[in-house]
Amino acid sequence: MLSTNFRHHSGWPMMASKFDNMLMYGLADHLGAGLAMTKAPVNIIDQSDRYVIELAQVGLDKESFHIETKERQLSIQVTKMAKNESVDDKEYIIKEFDQMSYTKEFNLPEDADVQNISATYVDGVLTVSISKLSATDQTWSRRISIQ
């Protein structure tokens, strides 16, 4: 299974386990409007031939994303573009989402093919598709014959 790490660029480390997310989303429900959500939600879909990561990050361009793998770790770096509009003449009445720069990390499972990863950015969702190695490609699944 894919697991995720999340850290703000401010340097404060945050481990995002499923349980943490449950707490956070539960809290967001109770607080309702006015709570700016800075953490982009993620879906992970385990298909027969690939893992698919969907990162909800609206309003950016594809140049805002930097994706790389290091050994078995996939990191997605999101850089917020600087807005050139003046802030002075705008006042927020409701603010439920915000954009910020951050890095999200995923620990890839053994059967993920790190050489075969593709990504698209459509309608505010970054979709990263990681192919799975077939059983014969994996060294650990070699059949051992009995002599």
Added chain:
Amino acid sequence: MKTKELVRPEGRNHRRHSRGHTYYQHTPRVNVQKTNDAYILEMAVPGVPKDEIQLNMEGRTLTVQHLVNDKASKEYTIKHFDLTGFERSFVLNRGIDTEAITATYHHGVLVITLPFSAERKARTIDIS
């Protein structure tokens, strides 16, 4: 001025859905900014294409909804968002010119401009 007098979201903002221990975001989040001549409503609709979004004005209620024909089910290992079939409404105050509302879409952000009506806009009055 209080928020509820201006652009008031109706109903619950975020539906809580329980499937095991997973809660996912079902309703889009909004930012509303006030400028000199309009409210700018930004709605984050990740994964929802422009041509599947419908805006309706009924009375003073603006409703944004996702028109969906069939709900494809995916096998999620982790599910934090799914805006399929969302609907969110806003009660607009009388200071907004509902005839002049415009909307644009850019990378999952729907931007709705709600201009102030002529009476609401600041104007100078000549002294006779």
